[in-house]
Each structure stands twice: as structure tokens, then as C-alpha cells.
Amino acid sequence: MGLKHGKYIYVKRSDGWYVKVRVLNIRFGKKQEEGIDVNNPTRYIVTGFKTKVPPITAIVISEDALPQPVRSLVNEV
Numbered sequence: 001m002g003l004k005h006g007k008y009i010y011v012k013r014s015d016g017w018y019v020k021v022r023v024l025n026i027r028f029g030k031k032q033e034e035g036i037d038v039n040n041p042t043r044y045i046v047t048g049f050k051t052k053v054p055p056i057t058a059i060v061i062s063e064d065a066l067p068q069p070v071r072s073l074v075n076e077v
Helices: 068-076
Strands: 008-012 018-023 044-051 060-062
Touching: 018 068, 044 068
Parallel strands: 008 060
Antiparallel strands: 008 018, 018 044
């Protein structure tokens, strides 16, 4: 599964699994603009794909960096 120029990220859960998440209008790998609200839960779509080993080129963030509603969705997968 491709990463599509920073549109997808992988979130590391506390149990060692990585969950693929689609981000809308946010590019984590590139220079971030000041006006973008990364704490808005409507900007994240959990795809339901989980793996133990993410792709080498993937951007990996911890689940603590996500808003609480998205964090609960990531833990349900």
C-alpha cells in the first residue's frame, strides 16, 4: 500500500502495532503551515490497516500526538 506523498501516516500504538491513517489537508513530512489545526479530529480517517512493520519511507507518529477521538478509533482497530 502506497503512502501517496504524505497523505498517509502510520500511528504507533502502545501494543507495538502500527495503524495506517489518512490525513486531510496536512502533510506531516513537509513544512507545516501555521494556520493548520492538527488537533481537529475531522482531519483524520483511520483506514483499518494495521501491521507490525511499517514501510521504510512512512512517517510514524505516536498515538499521543493525536486528538482523543482519533486515538480511541486507532485503538479499536
